[in-house]
Amino acid sequence: MRVDAQLFTGGTILTIDPNHRVVAGDVACVDGLIVHVGGPYTPQTRDYQIVDCAGCLVMPGLVQAHVHTCQTLARGRADDMELLDWLRTVIWPYEAKLDEPAMTASVELACAELLLGGTTAILDMGTVHHTDAVFAAAERAGLRATIGKAMMDEPDPQIPPGLRESTSASLDASAQLIARWHGAANGRLRYAYAPRFVLSCTEDLLREVGVQARAKGVRIHTHASENTGEVALVRQRFGKDNIVVLDELGLLGDHCCIAHCIHLSSEEKRLLAARGAHVCHCPSSNLKLASGIASIPELIAAGVAVALGADGAPCNNNLDGFLELRLAALLHKHRSGPRTLPAPEVVRMATLGGAAALGLADRIGSLELGKRGDVIAVDLSPLHTVPTESPWSAIAYAAKACDVRHVAVDGNLVVRDRTLLTLELPKVRENARKSASRLFS
Numbered sequence: 001m002r003v004d005a006q007l008f009t010g011g012t013i014l015t016i017d018p019n020h021r022v023v024a025g026d027v028a029c030v031d032g033l034i035v036h037v038g039g040p041y042t043p044q045t046r047d048y049q050i051v052d053c054a055g056c057l058v059m060p061g062l063v064q065a066h067v068h069t070c071q072t073l074a075r076g077r078a079d080d081m082e083l084l085d086w087l088r089t090v091i092w093p094y095e096a097k098l099d100e101p102a103m104t105a106s107v108e109l110a111c112a113e114l115l116l117g118g119t120t121a122i123l124d125m126g127t128v129h130h131t132d133a134v135f136a137a138a139e140r141a142g143l144r145a146t147i148g149k150a151m152m153d154e155p156d157p158q159i160p161p162g163l164r165e166s167t168s169a170s171l172d173a174s175a176q177l178i179a180r181w182h183g184a185a186n187g188r189l190r191y192a193y194a195p196r197f198v199l200s201c202t203e204d205l206l207r208e209v210g211v212q213a214r215a216k217g218v219r220i221h222t223h224a225s226e227n228t229g230e231v232a233l234v235r236q237r238f239g240k241d242n243i244v245v246l247d248e249l250g251l252l253g254d255h256c257c258i259a260h261c262i263h264l265s266s267e268e269k270r271l272l273a274a275r276g277a278h279v280c281h282c283p284s285s286n287l288k289l290a291s292g293i294a295s296i297p298e299l300i301a302a303g304v305a306v307a308l309g310a311d312g313a314p315c316n317n318n319l320d321g322f323l324e325l326r327l328a329a330l331l332h333k334h335r336s337g338p339r340t341l342p343a344p345e346v347v348r349m350a351t352l353g354g355a356a357a358l359g360l361a362d363r364i365g366s367l368e369l370g371k372r373g374d375v376i377a378v379d380l381s382p383l384h385t386v387p388t389e390s391p392w393s394a395i396a397y398a399a400k401a402c403d404v405r406h407v408a409v410d411g412n413l414v415v416r417d418r419t420l421l422t423l424e425l426p427k428v429r430e431n432a433r434k435s436a437s438r439l440f441s
């Protein structure tokens with residue numbers, strides 16, 4: 001049997017195409033490419049893997065544009081804290097202790113949770129070291145991932161010695177990772193420069209990242225304006241606001257995805273829109289760390305492209321794209337009215353918005369001919385989605401990650417009937433538990 005041809009049969013297809021078409025029928029993929037969407041499809045040969053999607057909504061996989069798969073072992077270890085405390089007392093010491101086996105355990109756990117929950121692509125920030133292990137685990141799991149090593153060359157005594165690096169070491173390591181992984185696994189794995197945030201980086205490093213990212217056609221992934229304490233420290237060090245600093249150092253552009261962007265001046269909002277930068281909204285993380293609520297309706301009105309992300313297990317504590325989607329749809333209605341972020345807009349944000357933030361809107365984020373086969377089937381038989389009046393409403397407000405029945409990435413079926421085909425879950429669970437207790441003992 002050919003395994004490079006798949007037929008997802010008999011579902012209701014949420015295409016996320018420019019016309020927001022919802023059609024009944026089949027989705028066919030050959031060699032990873034979508035060759036048919038909607039209506040019955042009769043294969044020319046018998047070599048197709050047939051995936052029964054009757055009773056399911058078939059849609060593009062969710063894309064999360066801000067995740068830390070390296071932090072998954074710290075789930076539940078840093079609750080009820082604010083950002084800078086959370087980073088300095090738990091997360092940075094944890095990341096400094098991560099060795100290669102623990103990194104592998106953390107990323108495999110994250111990839112398994114993400115894929116089983118219908119997330120097919122992520123923009124991931126690793127830590128300073130062991131980024132090869134992050135790529136290798138994502139490759140094995142079958143996830144589409146744009147990954148960067150966290151860059152932290154600022155000589156800040158609060159950063160543990162295990163995470164401190166020189167400017168040249170940070171840039172050299174990034175260059176080597178680009179050579180090894182950017183475009184690997186048939187383009188499924190890509191690199192993004194990941195200066196952690198301006199406070200963890202020297203100006204020299206940030207300026208050089210701006211130059212090299214443009215020269216190499218590689219994206220930039222960073223955090224900004226998450227917390228008022230962070231914003232005050234940035235003003236103290238630079239005499240300017242975060243987004244202005246990123247712009248003046250040459251990092252801001254449509255190749256740049258910035259997580260959070262909660263505490264922004266109107267000048268910063270205007271700059272984000274003018275430069276075409278992408279903002280990744282992480283509502284659970286922002287609420288749990290009491291960071292604040294980003295002005296997403298205002299950013300969208302100003303013309304800023306917005307995506308969604310779960311951030312990391314220790315600040316969420318799930319990596320559940322459906323949960324973020326629902327929370328984003330609900331959170332802004334309180335302030336801006338019930339029509340704010342209606343279901344189709346937020347579902348589009350969770351799929352095509354994420355694809356755009358990864359620079360992959362021409363390849364993924366919708367089910368259209370010629371795009372890559374990143375396809376999920378969401379079961380509509382669980383009682384909490386019955387009856388299904390509108391598929392948009394079902395996905396935005398009612399469906400849960402555990403309703404995801406099948407998942408394909410680049411045409412490869414990685415979840416079938418809620419079973420992950422690429423990793424062994426008992427091993428993933430055992431390695432995660434053992435590594436976490438070793439690191440935190």
Ligand SMILES: [Zn+2]
Nearest residue numbers: 068223259311
């Ligand atoms: Zn983050």
